[in-house]
Amino acid sequence: MKLSAVQADAMQELGNIGAAHAATTLSQMIGSPVHMSVPAIKAVDISELGKYMGEESAAMVAFELQGEIPHGGFVIFYITRQSAIRLTNTMLGLTDMNRPMNEMDESALLEVGNIMVSAFLDATAELLGFVMLPSPPAMTIDMVHAAMSTLIASMGDEVNEVLLFSTELTCEEHKIDSDIIMMPESNTLAHIVELMEKMMKPA
Amino acid sequence: MIGIGEYRVGSFPMMTIGLGSCIGLTLYDESLKAGAMVHIMLPDSSGRTDRPGKYADTAIPLLLNELSKLGSRKGSSIVAKMAGGACMFEYFGANLNIGERNAERVKNILKDHGIKLVAEDCGGKVGRSVTFIPSNHGKFTIRRADGTTCDL
Helix, strand or coil, X not given: CCCCHHHHHHHHHHHHHHHHHHHHHHHHHHCCCCEECCCEEEEEEHHHHHHHCCCCEEEEEEEEEEECCCCCEEEEEEEEHHHHHHHHHHHHCCCXXXXXXXXXXXXXXXXXXXXXXXHHXXXXXXXXXXXXXXXXXXXXXXXXXXXHHHHHHCCCCCCCEEEEEEEEEEECCCCEEEEEEEEECHHHHHHHHHXXXXXXXXX | CCCCCCEEXXXXXXXXXXXXXXXXXXXXECCCCEEEEEEECECCCCCCCCCHHHEHHHHHHHHHXXXXXXXXXXXXXXXXXXXXXXXXXXXXHXXXXXXXXXXXXXXHHHHHCCCEEEEEEECCCCCEEEEEEHHHCCXXXXXXXXXXXXXX
16 A cells, blocks of 8 residues: 555654654663664565565564454564674673574563563554554564565565565664564554544544 | 566576575576576465466466576476575464475475476575576575575
8 A cells, every 4th residue: 555645644653652662661671771763664565675674684573463453464673683682781781792692682582572562562552542462472583584574475465565664773872773663464554544544633 | 686576587697585484496407508596475376467476386387488488398407496485483373384385385386397306495494595506507505694505
């Protein structure tokens, strides 16, 4: 679906509110300020996914959107491998940057993703009055393109383009770069846009 | 670079990156020193024709047809190699068996067309990128996220 300028603004605002809550939880967990970017909206044809997401390795914690519309798409907490190590080091009180990732890192990242995405979805649900429940999290630390294309493949046979709503969350003190990415399925997106438009209409 | 659902045919080097549940399939004809590569995303087209490279059931006939245009004869020396079909996320249950279903479908269709699958690296939980060099006897190299490579 193509978004009009007004609809894109509305979705940006929604992403803004969700990401702000996620940023607050991240900031509390690491005890440092976290900055967030303006949410970006990208319409990506599946054949061009490689232009946005490549072979670089990152940790991604993915949640399927469930609730009123089943299989509603995904919300993903994305963090580069280097940042992931810095984040878990900060949380676990470690300093060695060149160590391999272990199970402790993975469960810490899973938990961080869980808390942040829950905050993101709670905030958007409250605003919309529309419940999007996250599935249990699933995580991979691998090529970004491989992970994202697998999620897109599970969204249905007819999907040729996806809309990505992504907000960058960064912590300067610990040099942590991460993203919260929402990739709604088209029915869910249409429903969210409808709710946002209703909300913005003068009463 | 070959994106999801795209394909190329010829003797030049070809590459596709970040295969998760998708399949990177190559067909190579030694007599032509040429081949074809496709990045398949799903097993069944269910009658869709807009992106034949995206689905296993439409991609393979498409590649065979393109190769025959280059002069490949029926029953000639075409051989197949494939990689991908991984399960990147373990906890999502049914809908993430796509990788396995993709690999199975591709193998069945190759068999239906009498094409020999000479090498494969499928399944597991890892992402893969593939480079295919038809002019070098169909050299097929896989690269993983940790930087390790292997030739099939």
